[in-house]
Amino acid sequence: xxxxxxxxxxxxxxxxxxxxxxxxxxxxxxxxxxxxxxxxxxxxxxxxxxxxxxxxxxxxxxxxxxxxxxxxxxxxxxxxxxxxxxxxxxxxxxxxxxxxxxxxxxxxxxxxxxxxxxxxxxxxxxxxxxxxxxxxxxxxxxxxxxxxxxxxxxxxxxxxxxxxxxxxxxxxxxxxxxxxxxxxxxxxxxxxxxxxxxxxxxxxxxxxxxxxxxxxxxxxxx
Amino acid sequence: xxxxxxxxxxxxxxxxxxxxxxxxxxxxxxxxxxxxxxxxxxxxxxxxxxxxxxxxxxxxxxxxxxxxxxxxxxxxxxxxxxxxxxxxxxxxxxxxxxxxxxxxxxxxxxxxxxxxxxxxxxxxxxxxxxxxxxxxxxxxxxxxxxxxxxxxxxxxxxxxxxxxxxxxxxxxxxxxxxxxxxxxxxxxxxxxxxxxxxxxxxxxxxxxxxxxxxxxxxxxxxxxxxxxxxxxxxxxxxxxxxx
Numbered sequence: 280x281x282x283x284x285x286x287x288x289x290x291x292x293x294x295x296x297x298x299x300x301x302x303x304x305x306x307x308x309x310x311x312x313x314x315x316x317x318x319x320x321x322x323x324x325x326x327x328x329x330x331x332x333x334x335x336x337x338x339x340x341x342x343x344x345x346x347x348x349x350x351x352x353x354x355x356x357x358x359x360x361x362x363x364x365x366x367x368x369x370x371x372x373x374x375x376x377x378x379x380x381x382x383x384x385x386x387x388x389x390x391x392x393x394x395x396x397x398x399x400x401x402x403x404x405x406x407x408x409x410x411x412x413x414x415x416x417x418x419x420x421x422x423x424x425x426x427x428x429x430x431x432x433x434x435x436x437x438x439x440x441x442x443x444x445x446x447x448x449x450x451x452x453x454x455x456x457x458x459x460x461x462x463x464x465x466x467x468x469x470x471x472x473x474x475x476x477x478x479x480x481x482x483x484x485x486x487x488x489x490x491x492x493x494x495x496x497x498x499x500x501x
Numbered sequence: 502x503x504x505x506x507x508x509x510x511x512x513x514x515x516x517x518x519x520x521x522x523x524x525x526x527x528x529x530x531x532x533x534x535x536x537x538x539x540x541x542x543x544x545x546x547x548x549x550x551x552x553x554x555x556x557x558x559x560x561x562x563x564x565x566x567x568x569x570x571x572x573x574x575x576x577x578x579x580x581x582x583x584x585x586x587x588x589x590x591x592x593x594x595x596x597x598x599x600x601x602x603x604x605x606x607x608x609x610x611x612x613x614x615x616x617x618x619x620x621x622x623x624x625x626x627x628x629x630x631x632x633x634x635x636x637x638x639x640x641x642x643x644x645x646x647x648x649x650x651x652x653x654x655x656x657x658x659x660x661x662x663x664x665x666x667x668x669x670x671x672x673x674x675x676x677x678x679x680x681x682x683x684x685x686x687x688x689x690x691x692x693x694x695x696x697x698x699x700x701x702x703x704x705x706x707x708x709x710x711x712x713x714x715x716x717x718x719x720x721x722x723x724x725x726x727x728x729x730x731x732x733x734x735x736x737x738x739x740x741x742x743x744x
Contacts, residue, residue, distance in 0.1 A: 328693075332701040390682040392675050431675055 337469030339369055344462045345492065348375050355490035361423065363438065365396060371454065371466050372396070372427075374438060379486025379495065381473075382456040382466055383440045385427070389447045392431035400426030400435050404444040411437060427451075439482050441475075450475040453483055453499075458492040473499040547732050552740060562740075565629035569657075570728065572622040579615040580717065587667070589713035591706050594669035619661055626657045646734040649727055656724040663716040666709060677704050677712070 343364045350359030357375060365372040370385040370393050385393050401411045401424055411424035427436040434445030441450045453473035457465045472494070473483030483499035524542075529535030539545045555561065586605060587597045601608040630650060633639055639647035666677045681704070685695045700707030 327697050327700075329700065329707075333705060333707045334701045334703060335705070390679040392678055431679055 335369070338465065338467045339366075340459060341366055341371075341373065341464040341466060343373075343464075345458050345464065346462060348373060348380065348464075349489055352489055357489045363396065363425070366466070367393060367396075369466070369468075371468065373456065373464060373466075375489070378484075379488045380456065381439075381483070381486055382454050382464070383427075384452045384454045384468055384471075386451060387429040387431065387434055387447055388442065388449050388451055389429065389432055389434050389445070392429050394427035394429040394434070394436060394451075396425070397428045398423070398425045400424060400428060400437065404435055406443055410443075441480050441482070449477045450479065453485060455494070456487055457494070458487070471501045474501050475499070547736055563628070563632060565625050565632055566735075569622055569625045569629055570732075572618045572625060573724070573728070575618045576615060576622065577721065579611050579618065582611045583615055584717060589667070589710050591669060591709055594667065594709065598668045619664060623657060623661050626654055630654060643734070643738050646731060646738065649731045649734070653724060653727050653731060656720055656727065660716060660720045660724070663712045663720065666704070666712045667716065669709065674704050677708065681708075 341364075348359070348362050348364050349357035350362070352358070359375065360377065362375040363372060365385070367385070371382050372385055373380060373382045387394055399408070399411075401408050408424045411426060423438070426438050427440070429435070429445065429447065432446050434442060434447035436442050436447070436451060439450075440453065442448075452471045452475075455467045455470040455472050457467075459465050472485045475481070475483070479500075481499070484495070484497040485499055486495050486497070487493070488495055526534055526538040526541060529538050536551075583601065586601045586608065588594065598612070601612050603609070605611075633647065633650070662677075662680060665680075666673045681695045681698050684698065685691045687694060696702070698708065698711060699705075700711050
């Protein structure tokens, strides 16, 4: 179609040429508007995802010391056989049992609330207290039916984070801990050392050893 | 009662002109004036000029759409009052809400009106939708208005959800933790949706300001625009009349 201004079509041809030019501009304008909307929309979406989040750091130092948890170490064994100390606002609990120390990330696997520490976790659940004792803080001398109960929808967990009641689909995850040079625990909520799927009731083997203050490296499911 | 300019008294003439500029017609004395009164008044023109007698029976619509709109107006006004005291900061939000209840005169009433009207609006919107559905009032030519109505239901629920977080008490924080974790279960977009809502991975300051902006500006604005179209279509399509 001749659009050369020095060769202006006449009559019917002129009308067609004009219509074509109008259509061309409509298409170009439409494409420009669509393109601007598309890329503008993408940028608006990116605007809502900040480059740096205001999240609390994954790594933090506990307010309690290694000595406070263990009661001191005598010939490679903790003086206190069983202990549970928690940083509830940071959603981590540190548990000491006969095999060593581990940290559970207290985020209910159902919908993310923080479960509460309870001393008799089987109450009203229909589960025999002996089951909880068997799965409680594992020492030869002391087996406690303590655990975690979620206040939101009533999920219950044994102390090793294994779920046994309520809507929680799987056990809570374990996170990495180290002993800092000044004797506290450095908890890294970004590094999982044991994660279990639905129905996996195996107690994870990972421990921070009391004697060496080093991890045994036995990660589970990660 | 259309005002005639009184040449003898300039003050009366001015008042008459002022009145006449706002109200173009007097009180209706017959059907024709009534129709013109409705047509020339911004607030009245939303209502149909002619309505079937059967359609104005309260027992037909139960006035549920009107009640929803009334509650929306009530929520806008009471919400405006709440905004004079409320600061969307994790350090102050809970204290501000306490101040509203115990320091501000009538603050407790205003806050409770907002709270109960919000609950009531969710109920009336549901009932309105059910009424429209059971009477088949969603059928052509009103199917477009039904679709707008479903979006208005969504806006109502999102307003309710976003307002839930603002008191920043334990119930609010954990309810939003649960709600946004539910959003996370959606395939592919779930985690992004949660991050988008919270502005992070936890219910913290980023979440509070986002929910606040959604609650006081974004959602009411979208809701208002949809309502304008919704009422306009009711006006154009008319009422369904008796069964």
